Amino acid sequence: MMNHRLTAAAALATVCASFSLFAVLSGASWLIQGIGAIVLIALAGTLTRAATAPAAIGATIAVLIASVPLMVGFGWAGLIGGLALIAVAALSATGNRTARGFAMLATYCSFLLIYLNILFADAHSYLWVIPSRASVTHLLRLPSQASPEFHSSPPVTATRPVDLVAVAGIGAVAIIVDYIAVRLRRPALAGLPLLLLFSVPVASNLKGFSFGQSISFAIAVAGYLTLLSTDGRQRLRMWGRLVTVRRITGADDGVTGPDTRDLAATGRRVGLAAICLAIAIPIALPTSKPHDIFSKLGNGTGGSGGGSSDETSPLTDIQQDLTEGKPLAILSYTTSEDAQQARQQYLGQWVMNYDQASQSWEVDYGKAQSILPPRMPYLVPGVQAGTTSTNSVTTSLDIGLQPAQTPVPVPYAPTRITGPGAKQLAEESGTLMVLADDQQKNMRVTVTSEVTDPTATQLYDDAQLMPPSIQNAFGNYKGPDASQLRSIAYKYTNGTTDPFLEAIDLQNWFRADFAYSLKPDLPNTSGWLLDFLDKGRRGYCVQFAVAFAVLARLVGIPSRVVVGFTAGTQSADGTWQVTSHDAHAWPELFFPGFGWVRFEPTPAGSAVGQGTAEAPAYTTKVHLGAVTPTPSPSSSTLPSTAPGKTSTDTLKGCHFLHANACRNPGAGGQSAASSAGSDDFPIGIPIAIVAVLLLASPALGRWVTRRRRWMASSTDSALALAAWSELHDDLTDYGIDTLPSDSPRTTVIRVAEAAHLRPVPRQALARIASAVERAQYSLATLPGARLRTDVAAVRKALASNATTPQRLRALLLPPSTVAAVVGALQSAGRATSWIDSSWPTMRHQFRRILPHRAS
Amino acid sequence: MVTHTGQSADRSLDELVDVARQVSAAVQSVIAGKPDAVRLALTVLLAEGHILIEDVPGVGKTMMAKALARSIDCSVRRVQFTPDLLPSDITGVSAFNQEIREFEFKPGPIFANVVLGDEINRASPKTQSALLESMEERQVTVDGTTYPLSPPFMVIATQNPVEMEGTYPLPEAQRDRFMIRLSIGYPDRDSEMLMLDSHGSSEPLDDLKPVAQASDIRALVAAVREVHVSGPIRQYIIDVVTATRSSAELRLGASPRAALHLMRASRAYAALDGRDFVIPDDVQALAVPVLAHRLLPSTAAMVGRELPDQILTTIVRRLPLPSR
Structure with missing residues (x-):
């Protein structure tokens, strides 16, 4: 199962996530060495996914090199143990599942060990490459020397021990990411080890979320999304699109392909909603202090303790x-x-x-x-x-x-x-x-x-x-x-x-x-x-x-x-x-x-x-x-x-x-x-208030809408239209469906049948329909003074014929308000549809700029 | 209380409703149990259009046309279309008058207020087109001389849907000239029983007395033109017509002439209801009769046995009403 594209994407995602460590480590040596580890792990992963024979040979050689310290430094027991490891790795050539699993794990670990050995303990190694007992001991000892640095506040000076810990950590994450994303084909799950890498600076007593960290987080997210996208493309290539979509013809570039606009719009909407929530929720929470991304950097207080500061002072x-x-x-x-x-x-x-x-x-x-x-x-x-x-x-x-x-x-x-x-x-x-x-x-x-x-x-x-x-x-x-x-x-x-x-x-x-x-x-x-x-x-x-x-x-x-x-x-x-x-x-x-x-x-x-x-x-x-x-x-x-x-x-x-x-x-x-x-302000009270407000907001919204509708209508025509809108909202609240193609007369018939209206409310309904019909289609209008009473009469009749849950829903959670909110959200989503129209054009322009590939 | 814009319009509308009711009653005394078809026929008459009645033989197509013509006391001519019918048989010919030694125009059957073209699809395309030209332009040109046709002028053409030998189906362009296509359909059991009773002993058509004059109809046609079509309704008509053009199930959508016909018919339909303004219900009721015969279903729809009527009904049901 060779999958170089996904392997590269997984490695890239790990590299991107590693940028977040800039918040806790100074210098860049650890990053360069970390990237080396990631590349090597990607190679190791590719090797493990090769055909059985090459994978087994690669695993055997890697284990052979990595187990040298075990074999030479620990007497007979070590020798036997080392040989056993090599034997199991070699056994993977037979296709035995357990042996292959071990060989895979051993390949990853051996590559990382050899790499760390070359970087940090080459002086103690055989030929600067092959680990020895001394080099491994040195590697094991180095992290303990880094502990004082880790006790100081970040960013930590990147000394050699610190570099070792960082590179080993990045390498370990790279192994897990490569395994989950490429071998198991679960790139979404690979987000967890990546998050682990990102959680290091978050857990390191950082006070605020600085601009630099925001950038590094964005880079990490970009890497992760690239991984997901690559996986999506791979799956498409292998299996075709899973969702049946309409085909569009006559696209800008003349290419006929599946119409992905709806899918794309869904993605944008999900993304938009996620961003809105990510911004809104921290602001709404009374205890949190969101990073003020719009404030001027390097403001008057600098590090003098206004609230939070980007600089360390x-x-x-x-x-x-x-x-x-x-x-x-x-x-x-x-x-x-x-x-x-x-x-x-x-x-x-x-x-x-x-x-x-x-x-x-x-x-x-x-x-x-x-x-x-x-x-x-x-x-x-x-x-x-x-x-x-x-x-x-x-x-x-x-x-x-x-x-x-x-x-x-x-x-x-x-x-x-x-x-x-x-x-x-x-x-x-x-x-x-x-x-x-x-x-x-x-x-x-x-x-x-x-x-x-x-x-x-x-x-x-x-x-x-x-x-x-x-x-x-x-x-x-x-x-x-x-x-x-x-x-x-x-x-x-x-x-x-x-x-x-x-x-x-x-x-x-x-x-x-x-x-x-x-x-x-x-x-x-x-x-x-x-x-x-x-x-x-x-x-x-x-x-x-x-x-x-x-x-x-x-x-x-x-x-x-x-x-x-x-x-x-x-x-x-x-x-x-x-x-x-x-x-x-x-x-x-x-x-x-x-x-x-x-x-x-x-x-x-x-x-x-x-x-x-x-x-x-x-x-x-x-x-x-x-x-x-x-x-x-x-x-x-x-x-x-x-x-x-x-x-x-x-x-x-x-x-x-x-x-x-x-x-x-x-x-x-x-x-x-x-x-x-x-300090001990009971947070429950604002939460309760917010919860009550949230619960009451649909009913409140309905009430406000109704009131504003009637207040804004002064002419007969406006009153008729307001009555019609109000009637439709009432119908929605009580679960009576009308079609968008229903004319006022059709609506009267449909509603009277659906709601079993008695003659009096039915006449009221007919009066509303006549009024709106005149207001919309005729030069003459009917007087609108009585319409409000008529709407109330119809609403009352609807309520009396409705079940208790319907009545409660109409009172507390009127679907008309909810529908209005959903409609607003949808139109907000549609606001991003300009991307659809311009994307093919942009792609076309971009292709024109690029030199044509020789055929 | 309705605020009216003009008293005269009101009076003509009341007259119109009254006359229409009388004509309708008169026609229905001959054709029992088909009030909708009669109303559509009246609509076309008042909207200055032409009707294509498509139905199986013997359901009263000709009878209805005759009844309509007779009840308004106007001239009615009937042309039985046959394959050997020539254009001059319809428009008339210039014959040499020996006495005055000049060519004299002998008007054909087209020179009438109501022209009944029976089995129009049996005539050759050349003859068909002669009729259709006069339908559209309301004039006849013979030997370089143009003779106008006096209003009201309405062609009621019938054709059998069942394919028979020696027929020339009307091309789309010609079908487009008919404002409405309607099917009378078989009468229900009671109506048929009534028909047996009334038609058994005597011919009710003979007893039919005119209830309106041609001049009345001309006044009514003028009144119909005054019926208000609001912006949303015009928008709605455009929406319906556009929807037929963009529908995946239709190969050919409705023409701009169809939109015009739909609006005119809606006016007449509203006027027959005593309204001086068109409502969406008028458009919805007329969408199928006015548009269906002009549409051609796509191959997929044909395979699925979907008729333009059904496709149009779906379109109308799904299309939201424009609001002001």
Whole structure:
């Protein structure tokens, strides 16, 4: 059963499906090698489908080569086993079914093994081709080396082990597809293994369905459809058309053939319906978030966490980390600080600055072209080491797997980094960091950082001048909706001129009036920020951090967004464990003398917000030096709390003096409850509403149609026509058939007989018929005032003569409405019939362009 | 209440219905039990067409033609078509008058209001065509002189469907000139019994008194022309005719003349019903009588023994009505 066309189509389908792996694997080496595997499997499949003798010879040789490691490396037992395999393969020459089945499977597997061996273990093989025990061991060991890569978020760097896993997977799928599609002749079923290949990226924690993936999915589908189409053509060639169709004559190209227009139209309609459903259902489902294919790519938010983003950015990774079912261990550390202080010490990894050009928050380290070995102790700009407000803290980090070109999370502000892992130090934007070129495993780093511990008073009293470089680099925001955002910022920092108090105001506003949700439901447009602040007020750390940073800039405080981890959780032995669930983003504002000072606008605590986040002490407690907190805001030393101000001012006093109380269990609790409530929103209610609406829609449609029909008719003629349409709908609803060729008079006779109408409704029916007859065919019309009553009388008579199921159907599921919908769908299907008319022309044109084949 | 466009049209319609009823009653007193055939005959008379009655011998073809002619008090001539009949036997000849020493035209039997052409398919094609030419043009040209025929002018031709020796079947082009082909058919049992009673003792045709004048008929014909044919009806007529042309079961469809005949006949049919407008029922009722004799079934339909009448009935039943 030689079937090269189908074999090629199956191979093509597998290649197309393999494109979907681009979403999880970087580079293209795996694809090229995968295509090689697919081609080889197709060859193997062709060999298995050859005549008995060649197939047996091919299988025997393949098994002989593939079983060499078994025969030479495992003593007598291995030798006997190998010889047995070869013998069974050779036995297939006799035509024995079992032996042939084994030979077929063995041929596929041997080809794949030999191919993998050549690609990945040639150095350990005999003559670079024939597998040896060492080469097979090497092949078996390689995938385990790939496991760390697979634990990192996609796309995975395509190292050799990763390539091996990918190529082996593609090869295995190619075997199954070839077997099902070509050998079993069930190409439709071959979609399942292809789907398996496609499900890899879907199952790999990808957040959204990006444009690239849509394309790869389309390619995969195209490949699959090609396979189906090839099979269809093959069957036609073998058996002829199964469906009896009319023959058309006089086609454009003069060829007389079966009329496939109806079949083609059916295909188009099915396709159209499938596309419509695929678009409509995800939009209709309240929980899903369809990819906005029409949104402008690279919009204002970029990766700054509007809703979903196409690009991979530290900000977008956070949501994935936080929603992962099982927390993934990132690192562990010990610190010289006490637990109370350590809990507030976040580990910063990425520093994001607002990029005016792209109007998005970008990683600042991305610009670190020159990696200089900095001098230590490193002087962090703005931080005066050794002053009363800083503590030298030593943190020993133990990182399981540190990806390449990714900074090591360190506590701010690092002045000295040592240890076996601290080989490639860099500085950028005034930050000392470890930024290795290659991936590091089990990295150990000891960081000495000057942890600033400012008091509110210090921050408030701070009167030092802002360095112009910081102001220029981190002080501007010229993004979308700047004016509205500025007015929001001023509104919630009203009456305050002090940067620190403004920041406190903002932080308290966020923590009081906003709810924490990992599904913020924000538009994926540049205007998401305004939406978040103005309407939604639900989000997670990314939205809070970005919003806080933007508002801070708009009131004149330089700000940046840091992505990293919270302090994590302290285990019994005193080490701190940081997992993927501790991923976090937070804003930092620059205060001269203290450097970058962290704020925490995100609601904290596992119940209401980010589990291990904690607001800095200087923003929640009163650290006014020696000043004891007093209950009266006006008596405090804070100048901004002038008496007689609005409630915002009262709140402001509260911020400082009853900060903990003012975390507002009432409001906060409420918003938290609403947040929790909205997260657990009973989906049953909308589904029930939708279901009821769907069920009621035919009856509703009938009612609307009837009402609109009568409302739109004013003249006698229009009333007669409306009555006629209405009567026909009633007849359809009660299951009384009329022919399209029935004239009004014929209809009267037919209906009166079918529905056993009594004289009164029969006269009403005759009146309607006369009216419509006059309206349609005569110059004179009959008065239409009574027609509505007549139609109602006929309907009543129809209902009284109908059975109960008929009456119920007419009431709840009127067939006339259903017929109208079906009619609309049919006309929509007919809208695509232009393809029919133009296709022969297009084909004719195409043939004219092509050079004529020499006869 | 009907809003009428004109009182005069109304009056003529009422008159028409009245006259038609009287004529119909008169004819039916001779031909019992065939009201439909009589109505069709009247329709053709008012629509200025010609009838081809195709039926077996002895069912009253000639009787009906005579009764119709007599009841409207107009001239009626009968031509028995034979193979040796010449065109001049129908149209008339110019004979030399010895007294006035000039050729004088002697009008043939065609110069009448109702011409009964019996067994028309027995005449030679040449003679047939002489008749058919005068049917279409309503004039006769002999020796270069044209003589108009006075209205009303109607030819009632009969032919036997049973193939007999010495017959020349009417070609399609000639059949197309007849507005309606109808079959009278055998009477039912009661009608036949009645016929035996009435025709047994005396000839009822002799007792038939004219109920209308030829001038009345001319007025009625004018009234029929005023009957309104709406756009949808015209569309419907075109649809029916087009359907016969595109039907796979028909080799030859209906001609544009057929469409014209169908519309005229529908007008007369509606007028006989007392309506000043045509409804689809008129067209549907007339589709078979007006169109069937013009159609030629395809080979497949002939093999399947499908007659044009049946094919046409199916077409009419399937064709949706155009709506306004």
